[in-house]
Every structure is written in C-alpha cells, then in structure tokens.
Amino acid sequence: MILTVTPNPSLDRTYEVPSLDRGEVVRATGERVDPGGKGVNVSRAVAAAGRRTVAVLPLGGAPGALVAQLLDAQGIEVAPVPVEGPTRSNIALAESDGVLTKINAPGPELSAAEQELLLRTVYRQSAGADWIACCGSLPRGLDPSWYAEVVTRAHAAGVRIALDTSGPALTAALSGQPDVVKPNAEELAEAVGRPLATVGDAAKAAGELREMGAKAVLASLGADGQLLVDADGTWFGTARVETVRSNVGAGDSSLAGFLIAGGRGPEALASALAHGAAAVQTPGSAMPAPSDLDPSAVTVTADIPVDRALKEPVT
Template sequence: MILTVTPNPSLDRTYEVPSLDRGAVLRATGDRVDPGGKGVNVSRAVAAAGVLTTAVLPLGGASGALIAELLGAQGVDVTAVTVAGQTRSNISLVEPDGTLTKINAPGPELTPEESALLLETVRTEAGEPAWIAACGSLPRGLPPEWYADLVARAREAGAKVALDTSGPALSAALQARPDLIKPNTTELAQAVGRPLATLGEVARAAQELRSRGAGAVLASLGADGQLLVSAEGTFHGTAPVAAVRSDVGAGDASLAGFLIAGGTGPGALASALAHGAAAVQLPGSAMPVPADLRPEAVRVTENPPPDHRLSAPATP
C-alpha cells in the first residue's frame, strides 16, 4: 500500500483550446475536471494500476468535498483533515502541440492547529504503507521545515519516504534523510546552485544531494528521460512518445510507477519511464492504466555517457 500526502491539493479544470490568444474569447474543444495536486496524482496513478493507496489531504469547502468524491470514484481511499479555508481550484489551458498554460491558485492558509493535525494524521497512518509519497508545494501557514518534520515522523514509524518538492522545503527536508527525492533538472540546479547541461553534471548534482541526506535521486530530464542515482549505481532511461497531449501530472505518474515497482533499481526506473510516457499522451491530468503502458519500448542503461548534453539545460 502506498500513502500519499498533499499539503496543498486542488481541483484541476483542464481546457483544450485550438490556440491561446490573449484577450480573445476561447472556445474549448475538450474539458475535464480532476482532483489535483502532486500527491493526489500519485495516488490516482497507483489506484489505476490496481494497487491500494490512501491520500491524506487537508480539504475545505465545496471544492474539497468534490475532490474527495472524485478520488473515491477512482478507487483512492481518502483520509481528510478538515480545514476552515476553501481548497483551491487550478486552471490549465492545453494547445494542440501540448503547450500548457497553467493558473495555480494560492490555496488556503493553514492554521498551526491544522498543520499539527495534518502531521499527526500522517504519523498515525504511517505504520501500514510500504512507501509514503509527500508531494507538492506547501500552503500558506506551513514553514519550509514542515516536510522535514513529516519525513522524521514517517521514518520513526518505519515507512520509507519519497519526497517531491523544491526550494527551501527540499533543502530543509534533506536533513531528515528521505529515502527518495524526485526533482526535475531546474529544481536540481536550484538545489545545488549551478547550471546543469550534461548527464554527468546532473549525476554529480544528484550525488551532492545524496551526501546532504537523500537516499536516492530520481531526476526528471524532460525529453531526455530520467536519471536515477542511488547506492546501486547511476542509471539513465528513455521512453518514446508519439505526441505530447498534456504533461500535467506526468511526473507524478512517473513517481507512482517507480514506487509500484518497488522504489529501487533499474526495474523501478523502467516502470517510472513507462508511466510518464503514457501520461503525456493522455488528456488533462488523466493517469494511465496498464493498457496505456509500453514497457517494451523503454530503454535503461547503467553509467550513461557523462558528456551527453541535455536538450534543455537547466539554470538555478
């Protein structure tokens, strides 16, 4: 069983538009409403694979109630922490070539009491799952050290923790030694304070974060695939994508695939790549089901060439 924690969930409304023209009336060619937030998406992808999952969420207002209803319909068990503020709604506009314009609302400000209750809820739920995936930005009211506290409590309960966040929250959480972190290249460059232009530079940055407390680093490289740096070695993988329809939640689907496959080694990396490639070919933030996956098309190699240049170098 995989438990997810999303401190700032959302109700995601996605519209497919022929083009994005500023100041014009846009007529959508397709639309959908999904429960959103990085950890929520991980739970949705885990449930789509037929694996048990529980989503711990602070929820408030009508949008919070709808998120719980939608997740329940998708096979996700929800443990809600009721908050006074209204859960946010986000809007995504997707063009035919996959270009995404996203408007994210700030979300409610959690009180100290709500923050403490959310942490205590995670601690009480942490005994059963093999993995806890703590994902996304922190809402107003939660300090950067909040994830570090969560990681420490979860590890005390015997659970492994995968962390997908960035900035000060990531830096603070490294001291609590999460078992896995999942940055993209920009977040990784920000964490080490230098640009990253090759696979070798990404691998060295990942090793630096491991020396600061991360057990393993699963780095998303966009069109260049993913790089896994762990005690088992350095592995790089790619998966072909016929056409990008929407990349909303694709990284979350990748993390779900990695954890479903055990959360360690090249086999888990291959699963992450298959899930991510399938997700970008689906509308909105739809999560892939097993029939969408093409594991035979995934390629994983150990010790990739360090001088291989990234198609999109990252800067801090």
C-alpha cells in the same frame, strides 16, 4: 499500500484548445475536471494500477468536497483533514501542439491547529504503509521544515518515504535522509545552485543531493529522460513518446510507477519511465492504466551519456 500526503491539493480544470491567443475568445475542444495536487496524482496513478493507496490531504469548502467525491469515485481512500479555507482551484490550458499553460491558485493558509492535525493524520495513517509519498508545495502557514518533520516521523514508524518538492522544503528535509527524492531538472539545479547543461551535470548534481542526505535521487530531465542515483550506482533511461497531449501529472505518474515497482534499482526506473511516457499521451491530468504502458518503448542503461547536451539546458 502507498500513502500519499498532499499539503496543498487542488481542483483542476483542464481545457484543450487549438491555440492560445491573448485577448481573444478561445473555444475549448475538450474539458476535464480532476482532483489535483502532486500527491493526489500519485494516488490516482497507484489506484489506476490496481494497487491500494490512501490520500491524506487538507480539504475545505465546496472545492474540497468535490475533490473528495472525485477521489472516492476512483476507488481512492481519502483521509481528509478539515480546514477552514476553501481548497484551491487551478486551471490548465492545453494547446494542440503540446504547449501547456497553467494558472495555479495559492490555496488556503493553515492554522497551527490544522497543521498539527495534518501531521497527526499522516502518522496515524502510516500504519501498514509500504511507502509514504510527500508531494508538492507547502500551503501558506507551513514552515519549510514541515516535510523534514514528516520524514523524521515516517522513519520512526519504520516506513520508507519519497519526497517530491523543491526549494527550502527540499533542502530542509535532506538531513532526515528521505529514501528517495524526485526533483525535476529545474529543482535539481536550484538545489545545487548552478546551471545544468548536460546529462553529466545532472548526474553530478543528483550525487550531491545524496551527499546532502538523500538515499536515492530520481531526477526527471523532461524530454531528455530520467536519472536514478543511489548507493548501488547510476542509471539513465529514456522512453519513446508518439504524441504529447498534456504533461500535467506526468512526473507524479512517474513517481507512482517507481514506487509500484519497489522503489529501487533499474527495474523501478524503467517502470517510472513507462508510466511518465504514458501519462503525457493522455488528456489533461488523466493517469494511465496498465493497458496504456509500453515497456518496449523504454531504454535503461548504466552507461551514462555524460556529454549529452540537455535539450532544454537549465540556467
């Protein structure tokens, strides 16, 4: 079982539009309403693969009730933490050429009592979990050290933990030695405090996160592929993509694929790549089913192309 923790979930509305013209009336050609948040997306991808998952998340107001209803309809067990403020609503505009514009609301501010209830719920639900995946930004009210406390409690319960966050919340949690962290290229550059221009730069930065405490680093380099750096070595992988429809939730689907495949080694990296590639070819924030995966499109190697320039260098 994979337990996910999403401290700042959302109700996501995605509109497909031919193009986005500021100041004009834009008519959507498609619309989706999905439960959102990085951990929620991980649960949705795990459930789509036919695996059991439990989603812990604070929910409030009518948007929160709809998030719980949508997750239940997808066969996902929800461990809700009632909060006074309404769950945030986000909007994504997906253009036909693959460009995505997102408008993310800040979300409610959690009281001290709500924060403690969230921690206790995670600890209570962790019994029997193979992995805890803590994902996304922290809502207002939570200290950057909150994820570090979750890591400590998870390890005390004997559960492996994956962390997908950024900024102070990521660096604060590294000392607790999370089993895997999943930064994208921008988050990786921020964590080491310098730009990344090549795959080699990214691999070195991932190694530095391991020196700071992470046991493994699964780094997403966008269209350039993914890196996995752990105690056994470094692997680099790419996946062929025919048509990009939306990259919403692609990284979350990738993390789900990694954990589903055991969360370790090149086989898990290949699964992450297959899931991420399938996700960008689905509309909105839809998660791919096993039938959407194309393992033949994935290449994983231990021969790292250190001098290969990133298509989108991170400065």
